[in-house]
Amino acid sequence: MSQVVYITTEPSNRILVEGNQTEPDWIHPQLIESTDAIKGRQFRVSSPIPKGTCLLVDRPYAIIPVVDEPAQNDNLICSNPACNRRAPRHARTLCPNACTADVTWCNSTCREADSLRHGFECAWLKRYAGTIRSKWSEYDFGMLWVIVRLLAARHCQLHERTVVGESMGNWKHGWSGIESLCGSEDTWPHDSVRSWSALVKKYLRSSPALPHETSADRVLHLICQEEANSFGLYPRETGHYPLPSPPVDRGEQFAAAVYPTAAIANHSCLPNIIHKADDKGRMVFTASRDIFPGEECCISYFDLTQYTDLASRREHLRKSFRFMCQCERCVSEESTEESTEWFAMPMMDML
Numbered sequence: 309m310s311q312v313v314y315i316t317t318e319p320s321n322r323i324l325v326e327g328n329q330t331e332p333d334w335i336h337p338q339l340i341e342s343t344d345a346i347k348g349r350q351f352r353v354s355s356p357i358p359k360g361t362c363l364l365v366d367r368p369y370a371i372i373p374v375v376d377e378p379a380q381n382d383n384l385i386c387s388n389p390a391c392n393r394r395a396p397r398h399a400r401t402l403c404p405n406a407c408t409a410d411v412t413w414c415n416s417t418c419r420e421a422d423s424l425r426h427g428f429e430c431a432w433l434k435r436y437a438g439t440i441r442s443k444w445s446e447y448d449f450g451m452l453w454v455i456v457r458l459l460a461a462r463h464c465q466l467h468e469r470t471v472v473g474e475s476m477g478n479w480k481h482g483w484s485g486i487e488s489l490c491g492s493e494d495t496w497p498h499d500s501v502r503s504w505s506a507l508v509k510k511y512l513r514s515s516p517a518l519p520h521e522t523s524a525d526r527v528l529h530l531i532c533q534e535e536a537n538s539f540g541l542y543p544r545e546t547g548h549y550p551l552p553s554p555p556v557d558r559g560e561q562f563a564a565a566v567y568p569t570a571a572i573a574n575h576s577c578l579p580n581i582i583h584k585a586d587d588k589g590r591m592v593f594t595a596s597r598d599i600f601p602g603e604e605c606c607i608s609y610f611d612l613t614q615y616t617d618l619a620s621r622r623e624h625l626r627k628s629f630r631f632m633c634q635c636e637r638c639v640s641e642e643s644t645e646e647s648t649e650w651f652a653m654p655m656m657d658m659l
């Protein structure tokens with residue numbers, strides 16, 4: 309990890325990018341991982357953290373652009389994982405194989421630097437991107453592409469002889485972090501798992517065009533993990549609460565990514581962390597208020613301006629993330645609703 313220490317809400321300009329490409333660029337020394345009986349892994353802090361402190365800057369293990377009309381769109385990101393900056397339309401370097409319009413680099417140096425990783429995905433994209441998009445859906449294509457990029461990143465990690473399965477202190481990085489992600493076949497509805505299984509058999513089998521040498525069952529499990537842990541990337545921060553007046557939403561999604569360490573964060577409808585990707589696609593967590601020693605650090609998984617009452621928040625989390633929210637706000641609103649219902653009930657002896 310880089311030795312540069314900073315405390316700022318806008319760390320992207322001040323971080324020195326050094327060291328292992330699979331490690332986060334910054335983990336606050338007082339940020340710790342523990343386990344909760346209901347929620348599983350969680351972040352806590354071991355000492356007081358002032359509002360505005362940067363707690364985590366995590367590199368994506370895999371990231372894909374999510375934009376309409378990529379050839380015309382200025383929000384397409386450079387495919388080089390060491391860059392991931394927006395690649396302006398007028399100055400792009402395209403794939404010589406024309407695999408898909410979503411793949412671009414900001415210059416030929418970035419394309420060169422990305423040759424091993426892109427070489428892993430290029431034939432697959434050329435062969436299947438159009439078919440999956442037209443026969444299945446844009447969502448399915450994005451999901452499978454994230455999986456291909458996870459496998460590509462592992463391929464590079466193996467090639468670069470980074471020790472796979474290594475953990476630094478208590479943190480697991482790289483592929484080791486991906487293997488630790490929660491989510492399994494039991495998390496998701498049978499219909500979804502059946503459909504993903506069909507997609508794996510059709511499009512993600514290990515082959516000369518996609519030499520990952522991973523079993524179909526393991527790839528299916530990876531999809532279940534990815535679906536429970538991937539982040540959407542938006543131009544503005546997620547998680548301001550109380551909501552600013554007038555409310556400001558987080559804008560239009562431009563990418564999706566999997567972060568091995570940031571994925572440990574649980575959700576709260578009363579978050580104490582705001583999150584946003586910086587200009588290099590790294591996920592940045594910043595304390596949105598003072599945090600007390602031992603307190604859990606939570607982000608919001610969704611835009612809090614979009615779902616405001618208890619029922620809609622819980623329904624959204626249940627549908628999209630498959631869990632019943634047990635954050636302090638939901639639990640407290642639930643007990644208030646229950647006691648209100650209780651008081652509203654006719655008393656037996658008054659009937």
Ligand SMILES: C[S@@+](CC[C@H](N)C(=O)[O-])C[C@H]1O[C@@H](n2cnc3c(N)ncnc32)[C@H](O)[C@@H]1O
Pocket residue numbers: 346347348349350488489490536537571572573574575576629630631632633634635
């Ligand atoms: C991105 S992971 C977060 C890390 C996870 N706790 C772990 O053990 O790896 C999302 C999962 O954490 C759990 N979780 C997160 N926030 C929660 C909440 N507010 N209430 C209940 N479970 C939660 C759910 O099981 C959810 O599927």
